[in-house]
Amino acid sequence: MARSAIMNIMVQAAFKAGRALARDFGEVQNLQVSMKGPADYVSQADKKAENIIRRELQYARPSYGFLLEESGEIIGEDKQHRFIIDPLDGTTNFLHGIPHFAVSIGLESQERMAAAVIYNPITDELYTAERGSGAFLNDRRLRVSARRRLEDCVIGTGIPHFGGKNHGSYLVELRNIMAEAAGIRRMGAAALDLAYIAAGRLDGFWEENLKPWDMAAGLLLVREAGGFVTDKTGGQEIFACKNIIAGNEYIHAALMKTLKKPV
Numbered sequence: 113m114a115r116s117a118i119m120n121i122m123v124q125a126a127f128k129a130g131r132a133l134a135r136d137f138g139e140v141q142n143l144q145v146s147m148k149g150p151a152d153y154v155s156q157a158d159k160k161a162e163n164i165i166r167r168e169l170q171y172a173r174p175s176y177g178f179l180l181e182e183s184g185e186i187i188g189e190d191k192q193h194r195f196i197i198d199p200l201d202g203t204t205n206f207l208h209g210i211p212h213f214a215v216s217i218g219l220e221s222q223e224r225m226a227a228a229v230i231y232n233p234i235t236d237e238l239y240t241a242e243r244g245s246g247a248f249l250n251d252r253r254l255r256v257s258a259r260r261r262l263e264d265c266v267i268g269t270g271i272p273h274f275g276g277k278n279h280g281s282y283l284v285e286l287r288n289i290m291a292e293a294a295g296i297r298r299m300g301a302a303a304l305d306l307a308y309i310a311a312g313r314l315d316g317f318w319e320e321n322l323k324p325w326d327m328a329a330g331l332l333l334v335r336e337a338g339g340f341v342t343d344k345t346g347g348q349e350i351f352a353c354k355n356i357i358a359g360n361e362y363i364h365a366a367l368m369k370t371l372k373k374p375v
């Protein structure tokens with residue numbers, strides 16, 4: 113599988129940050145039992161990973177802009193290109209010693225996603241996609257699942273929690289999907305949820321109140337694996353609306369319909 117020059121740079125940045133996170137994750141498991149707990153340590157690990165990615169990418173593409181979860185927006189000289197980065201997606205998992213988290217790096221070109229890398233350093237799974245060239249897990253080409261009936265499907269989601277919004281309306285959606293799907297998973301890392309859709313592991317996914325860095329790389333992966341991704345109205349204002357529905361053509365449509373069923 114031939115990768116473009118920029119994709120190679122994004123992959124190297126994700127590997128470097130991922131290796132640092134994997135080392136810190138080992139330490140988190142020791143800190144679980146300490147009185148202070150690992151929270152401060154995790155926030156340092158998160159920032160360290162972001163700095164690694166930023167340094168690598170800025171060195172290679174000094175004129176590009178950045179949208180970083182920890183450091184915010186950096187306007188580049190080149191207004192056509194922007195990296196969108198979540199250095200650690202699945203922080204709550206990481207903090208609790210649950211080995212399900214990832215580095216997510218997306219590249220936007222003229223406001224469309226052009227390249228994506230999601231790397232889980234624990235399973236050593238590297239998801240990559242470039243617009244028009246397909247999606248890959250390590251070097252294997254990905255395709256979204258072919259299931260057509262919700263009753264055969266496992267659907268991923270994100271459950272709002274303490275400090276979050278829309279608990280009541282989420283319960284209505286959950287009840288609707290519960291009644292029709294084979295299973296529901298809340299895995300705790302939205303970037304990996306989308307990568308799992310691309311890999312055909314999850315058949316569908318929906319979540320609200322996500323940030324661009326949670327979704328940027330993942331949505332390109334899903335599209336390049338033949339899937340559909342929209343906001344909840346069926347439109348493409350995914351970053352602005354902060355919500356997402358993803359799946360193959362049939363399951364995306366089924367989710368759109370089922371989520372909206374009245375109480």
Ligand code: IPD
Binds near residue numbers: 303
């Ligand atoms: C979170 C994860 C989680 C989703 C949250 C996100 P973080 O990102 O993607 O699955 O439900 O809404 O904020 O904080 O771990 O980078």
Ligand code: CA
Binds near residue numbers: 201325
């Ligand atoms: Ca995130």
Ligand code: CA
Binds near residue numbers: 199201203
């Ligand atoms: Ca994060």
